[in-house]
Amino acid sequence: MQVAEQQLLDLRPKFKETRKKLLSARHLPGEVYSSPEIYAMEKEQIFTKYWLSVGRVEEIPEVGDYFTFQVMKESIVVSRPAPDQVVAYMNQCLHRGVEIAVGRGNAKEFSCPYHAWLYDVSGKLVVAPGMKDSEVELKNCSLRQLHVKLWRGWIFVNFSDEPMSFDAYIAPFEQPLWWFQTDHCKLAQKVEIDVKCNWKFLVENLIDIYHVGVIHKGTFGGFVKGEQVRFNLVENGGWHTQYEARPHSKSGEQVFPTLPWAQDKPTGIACKAGIYPNLNLSMRADSVRMWHIWPISPTETKVICYLLFPEGAFSIPNYDEEMEKYVGFVRQIIAEDAVMVEGMQNTAGSKFFKPGPMSPLEEALYHMENHYINVMASQA
Missing domain, CATH: 3.90.380.10 (Naphthalene 1,2-dioxygenase Alpha Subunit; Chain A, domain 1)
Known part of the structure; x- marks a missing residue:
């Protein structure tokens, strides 16, 4: 990220051209469209902080319906564990990070294909085979939950621990x-x-x-x-x-x-x-x-x-x-x-x-x- 920060500092003179009044301004420099380092920084500064629409409520109408999605290589599951509930969580097994769900469909639970850790459709860990003698507390564990808001038929998610207010964002x-x-x-x-x-x-x-x-x-x-x-x-x-x-x-x-x-x-x-x-x-x-x-x-x-x-x-x-x-x-x-x-x-x-x-x-x-x-x- 330090490389990206330095690139952005180096682009200050060009950014000043974009900041001028409209009739004197120039478009953004080519580097922001081509730099891998700036792209990675956009993930951190924009796509993991802003509210993102990932699908329609009507795409998961029944209890147990789910679909998977990727945001800049971050895999998530969006599901309906109850009639009046839509949730989203990271598609990463708590053991080794393997994706526990693929595609879309209807399910009561997801079994990790690597070591068979079992999760319910809300992302809660049900059982972890072979971990009985582990000294790590696994009760009440869940896949990392994302913040979810529904707006005019759309499902919005936010990756941030403390997201910006959705009401203020959409107002x-x-x-x-x-x-x-x-x-x-x-x-x-x-x-x-x-x-x-x-x-x-x-x-x-x-x-x-x-x-x-x-x-x-x-x-x-x-x-x-x-x-x-x-x-x-x-x-x-x-x-x-x-x-x-x-x-x-x-x-x-x-x-x-x-x-x-x-x-x-x-x-x-x-x-x-x-x-x-x-x-x-x-x-x-x-x-x-x-x-x-x-x-x-x-x-x-x-x-x-x-x-x-x-x-x-x-x-x-x-x-x-x-x-x-x-x-x-x-x-x-x-x-x-x-x-x-x-x-x-x-x-x-x-x-x-x-x-x-x-x-x-x-x-x-x-x-x-x-x-x-x-x-x-x-x-x-």
């Missing part, structure tokens, strides 16, 4: 996001794509109105007037906005039923928001998408996009065919972005690269990049 979004009623939606599919770039490039790309009319001109960009989009910036790098676009389909026509809370809105309504560090929320008149951006390595990222619809969408004629088209449209958009962000990743490691000036359309990027500096190098 800036409670009232403005009248449109984000995903607890009244149903999950249709998850689109997962791996992209060869640093996670920040994708988070930034999802709020970059500047590029929409260029690389997305053939999909949806021609219907978004970037210069008319105004961002509401909130604390902790968050933001939200509302503008006019079109229904989210290749034809531009609305296919699925209108969301109940958007009945009095135009079919071209578009709402977006960002919750730091890795969530991007997007609504059109008939659907909501929740983009999760997960770091895999300094130069690799996994995108998981949850596609959510009102109940009535699942009974329309030709549902399977229309959903296939919708998923294909989402994948096409990601593919268009991937070419650009992977190109930026190649440039980020070049000693000749100098970050360019920010456009007035990049106000939200400016806000988030400066928050990143506050988190990672507050004295820079």
Whole structure:
């Protein structure tokens, strides 16, 4: 970590360029997108301290349901041990650290595949074979529990022993996001794509109105007037906005039923928001998408996009065919972005690269990049 700290100190002059007022500022230096040491520090300063959405409540509806997940190589289990309880804990046997659960499913207990230590679905140690004569107290032991909060149908976890208040963390979004009623939606599919770039490039790309009319001109960009989009910036790098676009389909026509809370809105309504560090929320008149951006390595990222619809969408004629088209449209958009962000990743490691000036359309990027500096190098 000392190497990363020194790198951040060395980047102070470049950070000062990002800290200038928007119309004079430059983007973050390439080193923060390419350095393995800074990436490791991001894990400690961001992903083990911030609240992270790891899935939907509806994905574990029954007692005993569980799924496993990884956050920057930290393996966890999310489970439902009781009807009104959702828990999360480290997927590490208390003996040698072997993962006690894999995939997803329904279980009453987990047996470590190495030495058969047995845990119930809440993570509590039930029995440790061969340890009867051990002088270490093993009664009432449990796998390390994570803090868990449920919000609008989503499961948030926090790795910290003393996490920031979730209520304070989410408060800036409670009232403005009248449109984000995903607890009244149903999950249709998850689109997962791996992209060869640093996670920040994708988070930034999802709020970059500047590029929409260029690389997305053939999909949806021609219907978004970037210069008319105004961002509401909130604390902790968050933001939200509302503008006019079109229904989210290749034809531009609305296919699925209108969301109940958007009945009095135009079919071209578009709402977006960002919750730091890795969530991007997007609504059109008939659907909501929740983009999760997960770091895999300094130069690799996994995108998981949850596609959510009102109940009535699942009974329309030709549902399977229309959903296939919708998923294909989402994948096409990601593919268009991937070419650009992977190109930026190649440039980020070049000693000749100098970050360019920010456009007035990049106000939200400016806000988030400066928050990143506050988190990672507050004295820079």
